[in-house]
Amino acid sequence: MNDTAPLTQAPQEQATLLQAPQGSAHAPQIDIVLDVINWVSLISLILITAAMLYFVFKYRRKTEHDETPHISHNLTLEVIWSVIPMVFLFGLFFFGYKTYAEINEPPANVHGAVDIYVTGRKWNWDFVYPQGGKVNSRSSLRNEKNTGLEKIADLAAFKASGKDKDFTAGDSIRLAGKNDFTLTDKGEWVKAEAAASKKLDDPKSSDLWVYQKTTDPKANYFVVPVNTPVRLHIKSEDVLHSFAIPSMRVKRDAIPGSQFRSTWFTPVKEGHYLYTCNEMCGTDHSYMIGYMKVVSMADYQKFLKDINVVDPLVAGKDCYKNKCSSCHSLEEGKKIIGPSLFNFFGTKHKTNAGEVAGDDAYMIESIKNPTAKIAEGFPPVMPPIAVSDEEMVYLIQYLKSVK
Amino acid sequence: MSTHDTHHADTGVNYLNASKGIGNWLLTLDHKRIGLMYLWSVMFFLLVGGTFALLIRLQLAFPGHGFLPQTAEGKNMYNEFFTLHGVIMVFLVIIPGIPAALGNFFLPLQLGAKDVAFPKLNLASFYLYWIGAIMAIVAILGGNLGWWGRLDTGWTFYTSYSLTTSGPVILAVSAAFILGFSSIFTGLNFVATIHKMRCPGMGWYRMPLFLWAVYATAIIQVLATPVLGITLLLLIMERCDIIHIFNPAKGGDPILFQHFFWFYSHPAVYIMILPGMGVISEIISAQSKKVIFGYKAIANSSIAIAVISFVVWGHHMFMSGQTTYAGAVFSFLTFAVAIPTAIKVCNWVATLYQGSISLDTPMLYALSFLFLFTIGGLTGIPLATLSTDIVFHDTYYVVAHFHYVMFGGTIIAFFAGLHYWWPKMFGRMYNEFIAKCCCLTIFVGFNLCFFTQFFLGFAGFPRRYYSYGVDHELGDVWRTMSGFSSIGAMILGFGVLVSFVNLIVAVYTGKKASDNPWGGTTLEWTAATPPPTLNFDHDVSIDRDPYIYGKNTGHH
Known part of the structure; x- marks a missing residue:
């Protein structure tokens, strides 16, 4: 990737007052719910305001001795204006839930999906591609x-x-x-x-x-292919951040700890789209921005080659050798100080906190906070190991590749 | 007893001049004097908090860099501005605004009581308020004098940022902790007063709706505020490295803080709005000379809101990686709390039907409340809906929404209440023409300032940004709407300032007000103007409903 390439020159759709560009496949699904809410709200507002103004005009005070009728309540009317909003609101609840359920937790297996590991820190984002290589927002x-x-x-x-x-x-x-x-x-x-x-x-x-x-957000975009599901795995290194791409209708808090939290979307139009940090994180919060560039699959492959400075499996193996191998073997059942990492993923592990599935989150937790769960039959002697998120992505790939 | 047969011996002695000297004020146990001291404090802090808001809008008026230096210091100063705006407005203005100032003054008067149940506790809560306020001021000053970093966490004090910033988090959080106790004491006092000190004949359903609202508020204050207190203590301990439950580096969970925090702070939203709803019920009834429509529905919906508000806190965390299941539960419950609110709005509008509607200043504010609060409520729907919240979470849409509720709702109701009760409090009438002009100015300025921010939210403008570029697909909206919003803010600020001046000038030069300028039928209007120290010069009892306008009413 180079920083002098011009951004897409094709005229790009601009936001209107009521809509950011619909850049992802699910954006229209969200926007239609929003449109319904907006119209019903507008009509309700007009009805209420019109009734209010009409009454104020029609029943304005004529003399100090005006007599008014004693109307304490009207059950029919009250039932009507309780039930109608109730039905409407619960309908909305359902449609809102439906889309959210689809994108809140991406499925584990999506054919041809692109994975990107997004790590926030004060005050920049890393975008790590598991194929090897990363770009940074600053x-x-x-x-x-x-x-x-x-x-x-x-x-x-x-x-x-x-x-x-x-x-x-x-x-x-x-x-x-x-x-x-x-x-x-x-x-x-x-x-x-x-x-x-x-x-x-x-x-x-x-x-x-x-x-x-650089502080020029145009110089440092990350790239995704068009019409391909993109899974973002989001995490923070220090304090809370929140990663948002308004035109993709995607947002997820970046939380420090051992878990990448995922969301996904399918970009449908080539172009460049602003991403932002939406959780207050200190001095340069407003500078944690940049572009996501949506390109054709061929350009995406070229981009991957451009940024590829490491072979992930080689880098992962290196990390294992330097930081893990003195205590953990990769041979089945061979104990050194800690348990063997052979076939760690996809199996269950007995620990002092009960049985735990061998997944990415458990691996990351065991490296960063080793005493959180102790494998059965082993002493709690492992210190926390400094492994960057980028290394972690490669290490996990490497460990998964060892059969 | 009706309003017509009260005659006061005009002795010229009232709570304002009963005793002189600053000492008599500072040690007073009279709920009216305490209410008044709260009122001046709240008005002062409203101007301070408002100044910070204007500085924020000034900085964001144009894309690129505003008036603050483009250095780390300048950016931190901006972060300090919105933190202080939030902390001051929430803890020092909106929460105590109506209950502690107007509530203190009028709760015993409307009950027909001589004072609140625990006058000394009342004074204690006023002093706790000022201790908290002074700690907050010291925290701010220290940050500017270089004693420590600037307070820049936002009013929510979210971990992990609040664990790492160099700002005076412990001091500020202690201030909030103490202000919490002030709030709890006031709540306790009001609950006890309403239970025990209603005048003979005043059953629960004969209480004015303002008291129902204050009662519901007091219950939330007593039950929810301790959770905030504990949360803030835990935060202090975490920062002092005593325990580790929020810090992920030590095995804690930063999201847990948000759960604790919003378990208080969402009900607190109703601490802020319920009293405002009470004020509006009073004014709409009195100013249209009409019995309130659906008294029981309004009273009971206050209680329903208070109860449901405890179980909706998770809607602040839809983007935090909460499970879909938890999101669904909180979304559903949030919709449930919207319904009693909708009922209230319909009741107020229905009260106008066949009324005798005056357009005095309090009523103008009340009508403006109805319009603005309805927008505030309706724009909450997309935030409660799971999928659309993805678009708006942590954008200016949220800022606009809660300002429509907090300012368009609570502060406008506070202004309505001020203009409604000012003659009773001081025995003087303010200049009606200026007051109406201010009401209109505030209405225009407010809508220009905040309606534009909804559009910013549609275009994804994030909260708490020090500056913004426009060289992207969202830029046109960001530029134009930020500009209009800033213009609106300046108009709004001007309107607020002039209306305060108008009210304060009235205290000294206003023409004398009658005992009951609006023809209200609740008990405070039967007291002398201004009321004597013990409120009533006779024993009070009632044998009627609070609102007795029109035909077929009176005694029954």
Whole structure:
């Protein structure tokens, strides 16, 4: 992906006063319910206001001694105006529930669905593609292999090239596929945690990869294919955020902890669509925005190639070797200190908190908060392990691939 | 007893001049003086909170960057503005506004009682109010003087952000905790007063509807506020690292805070609106000289709202990854609470039928309440409907909706009540022409300010944004509607300010008001104007309903 490509030039549908563009397959389903509510509300408002104004005009005070009739109540009338709203409201409840039920919890198996892991942090979003690679809402990822700088292998060579002058605080680089460095506020390059794999033997190792910080939301879109179900798995690294794409009618809180919370949609029109953070998260809350770009399947595949800096299985294996393998084997039944991770997924595990299904959430919890549930027959000795969400996505894929 | 046979010995002594000196006011046990001190406090904080609102609208008037510096400091200052706007308006203005100020003053008068059941507790709750207010002010000042960070969590204090910000969360939360006790004390006092101090002859269904509303409010205050207190204590303990139940890094659940918080704060929405509904019932009946339509339906629906309001809190969490099942339950219950509210609106309109309707200032406010509150109620429907809430959750649509309820409902009812009871409180009449102009200005400004925000919500404009760009498919709506909203806010602010000046000027220069300028039939109008310290110069008893207008009424 590069940050100079112009956004889609095709004229894009704009929001009207009562509707954002209907960018997803389920948007019309929501909007029709909304239209019904709006019309009925408008009619009710007009009826109430008209009755009020009519009475005020017709029965305005003529003298101080006006006599008024004593009408204490009218049961028929009261039943009518209780029952009609009741029927209407409960009908609405049902239709609202129906669509919500379809998109609130995406099914586990959707043919050809695209998965994207969205991680919020103060104040940017990571979009991790399980095929390997990620984009970030505040930094554009750039491959500079054609700049003639491909021989840059370490920090000294990087500085000597003079290329470092182009960077500002918060930018990251990946040198020779080995090390990531981030530029601090003080102008020093420090080793960064961001790399999925630090000892990656990457075929592209001679490239210089740059994550350059930017506040221009156009420079850093994430990409999805058109007419394909997209499942977003959303989580936060620090405080609450909320990920929303108004034109897709999608919104989900990003919650810190061990669980990705999922929602899904099928984009139906190519174009670029604003996404926002909707939960107050501090200073730069209003800058956690960017674009989602909906493109053809062919362009999507090209995008995946562009951002692919790691092979997820290699990166996952690396992560396993570095961070897990000294205590957990991958051979069936072989105990080192902790239980074997062979066939972890899809089986049940006995723990001190009862039987737990071996799923992504349990794996993430066991890594981040190991004492929450202790596997039966093992001591509670595992410390929390620092694994970024990006690494986690690759690690889980790798563990699932081992048969 | 009817209104005609009361004659007061005009001794010139009333609760305002019965004793002099600041000490006599600060240590008073007279519910009217305490009510008045609440009233000045609430009006003061309304102006302070309103100033922050204007600063927010000023910042958002144009796309790009507003008047605040485009630095971390500037952004934090903006976050402070909306937090303070929320905290001040909710805890210092709307919750105490009608019950503690107008309620304190008129509850014993309408009951025919000499005072509330526990006058000392009443004074204590006023002082707790000010202790809480001062703590909040210190928290704000400290943030601006650099003692600590700025208070920037939003009034909801959501974890995990409130656990990590450098703002004075503990101090602010303690302030809310203490204000909670002020509210509980007031509620307890009102429940006891209504149960025990109704004058002879006043059965439950002979109470004015304002008292039914205050009673329902008091029950929620007593039952729900302790939950807020406990939640805030837990938050303080979590921040002090004593216990870990909200912090996910330590095995807690940040969403649990939202459950606790809204278990109080949703019923609190009804603490805010029910008293306003009570005021409107009084005014519509008196100003159309007509017995209220469906008295029992209005009274009982207050209680129904109070009960159902306890089981709808989950509708604030539809986007939090709550299960579909839980979402369905909360959505259903939320629709259920809408029905008693709809019944009330229909009753008020029906009361106008064949009335003798005057268009004095209180009635103008009451009619404006009916229109605005109806919009507020109807626009709640898409937020209760599960699928459409996806569009609007945490957008300006929600902001617009609850301002139609909180301002269009409660504050407009508060203004209606002020203009209705001001002559009784001070014995002086305000300038009617200016008051009507202000009512109209507020109505226009309010609608321009907030109706536009519904459109912002349709276009997904998120809440609590310091600035916004327009270079995207939603941008045109964001630009135009934000601009109009800001213009409306300035008009609204002007209207509020002038109407306060008009009321305050009336206290000193207004022409003398009669005992019963609107021809009301509830008991407060039988007292002298302004009332003496013990309210009535005779023993009060009734043998009639509260509203006795028109033919075939009177004694029965």
